[in-house]
Amino acid sequence: MNTTTHKEKFYWQQWIPITLILLLATGLYFYNLGTESMWVDELYSINDAKVKVSLFRIRPIYYILLKFWMLFGTSDSWLRSLSVVFGLASVFLIYQLGRRVAGEGAGLIAALLLALSPIFINFAQMVRMYSLGTCLALGGSLALVHALENPTNSSMAWWACTRALMNMTAPLNATLLLPDILIFCWKFRKQRDVLLRFGKWALVGFVLWLPSLWTLVSNTIGFLTGALNITAKVETSSSRHAFPSITEVIRKLRHFTAFPFPSTSKAISLFYQAYTIILLFLLSFGLIKKHRSGKLLWMAAWAFIPAAMIFLVSQRLWIDRYLLFVCPYVLILLAAGFMRVWNLQRIVAIVIAIIYLFATTNGLVRFYTVQDRQDWRGIAQVINTIEKPGDKIVLSIGSEKMTTALTHYYNGTASIYRKDICSILEVDKTDLEVELSNLLPIERLWLVCQRDFDPSLFEETFGDKLKLEKHWEFTNEQFYREKDLMYLFLTTLN
Template structure:
């Protein structure tokens, strides 16, 4: 067992810049750094957690988590197998009850754990000061806080990937400690079960080990862990592959996609992007090998670059890229920036010593901390408008609660409702009280009965007959009630409305439109 050691002085940047980093045990100072990073991330995550509405993906989590375990297993056989483990976890989280805000809490907690792990990695691989800087910068990047407030699996995947990274660092330091390799295998497998693209982190870890020129026995143990992970993941991969049409909406990436990703990893404000890019560049000049041990640059750079790069390249042939699938890659940016800041400070202090060899002024001793605080502020303050915007309902693609409120306000007993297309039934599933007493005249089987997310519709003829029996029909769909190619049932519903009904009111909410039709003939 390691004996905790508290560093009595900050690590001089000359030591970190020019010589291999010596792993730092997590003493009191380092644990304080981890705690501060966790607290900062939790504060950011819980700030404005109630946006006032779910959007469609969150509604899928909300609905799936309230089903029984057999119902969830039946559903993922047909749809969303990639999220099966997450839905099962959320089922138990939601057992005591709770609404959409409670559903988002696991993501906030996971983001807090991720920030703590970023800080722990920085503290162990470089210094507590570097760990604090990395953890705080991670916490204030808008891309991170966006998914920290999302009722989906991505923040949890990020945390578990970073846990696997921590286990790998410890396993390389002590190859004989089998529990670290077991922890690495368990964390890597769990991350991949939460979302399959977490396996890209294993590729990043492989490059880390190769760059570090670790002994062959370490590579062999990593390979064994990877094989075990692959075997355990294989059944899920086979099922999810048969459901690949779920991501058919994704497009092939271009250079604009790459630029957008860079802004997400560092922040949408150009000045912040330039600042962090400069620090990352400086971080890349630090040591990459440490006598078989892992260095911060060797861990962080592959993690930041390889998962998104590989997914982008694959998506040129088969589109499957979305930045949320590689959220964990963002952790490499603050870690490299921390190494870069230490590097810059080291060069400055080394030159100051040459000029005044007798002693450094006391003010210079505090310089690394002052610069670190300044950089964190420079990352946070310009992006506060973006942070505030993410806590508004407009930050997501649609406002299901807003559409539900429109219906609830104007609905009368005996009214009917039609969702064009049926995926917008999410408004009713997420906020059923607003649609109480309204007949969903297109639905044949509920989502639970159909073992899917939106239920199944009746035949076109049956829907037409049901519509012609109604006097008032509420229609919920995308803006302008536009119907796209391939949404044949919605096209038929639209034709019936145009021929036999007239619109008497129409309200647009973010991403949706609610229109009331009255029978004319």
């Protein structure tokens, strides 16, 4: 009786650390959830979820879930909370995956790193499919680990279904299939019957993905061709710019852990350079760990093979939100490296932990205090407040879809148009005449422009056609560029 009671007590005690990490993650992920406005891609997600959803879409799973979620509310905080749910699930899954391949300590540290990652919090607070794609990626990898340890039909079915759902959520995540196949085939290279069963379940997963894949291939051939052509032209003009430099590749370690914001001083820049070197050391140290090294190589395969595939396709795809799904595997390797340092030199490990905490805290403070997203809410509020009957709105930003997506914030009666009349520095005067004539009659015209199209450029471009009554500037401190502005102009015809 006493032995049973002791076991039950120990069972509950082992869940306390991950529970505390999940509570911390919950606080961080929900904090300031609705403070910033939706940016353009989030508005697109809401707009897409309102239309008919089916499996014959490029990313159907997220939109099906979002459409259901919208039945219970449409506030910014509520819509973003769907991604928070999958972000928290990712924290739990990285713990489970980390402890299976590198031990309990590494699993807990990896979960803590993901809970504290400002960039992961950023995407977990976004009405987009990135946190769901990461969650499903971790679920599929955990399923494959089960299948590698015990190749039953149930574990393979779990893997196939999870990977199919992942592919229908974030198509680039399908690059995980290559390391999946390589790992499994190498593990069971001498067991033909196991490989055949795995192949059958892989085929099931492919069939489930096929409707979405067909739409993906049909709609993205042009995009991929353009991306490859641009890459080829860049290679021709200057091979240095064909792909991101090795420095940019290594810098992803800082992005995944501390946030990709510009340094504010030379001292801060030097600190983050040293910080990145420390992370690179931990990553290498984790990989050369002898204990369970085979399983850590699985993490390396899931982290580096998909990243390399995306890297080789196009530099236009080598951006944080598309690479987010490999972040957990990198964090597991960092956690394994830290655990090895901890076992060898506690003082060095403590120093590394302090440096990491400082870098991450700096990133969190920056994330929660700086406006990072386009302020479409602010633009709509201004128009809602002072619009008059007969007003028209022209968006020279975003795609045609934005004309309906803006209605998430805008509830007035003005007609909304999408026209490229202030997206470039030199506007063709003839085209401008045609575009403006198509808008007639005009009482007042609201014009939304972006970046460097300031009032002086407005006067230079539209001075003889439009009279500027008033303008507003909306600051947006993006991750990679300072002062990425949006301008709102209230005009009348000259």
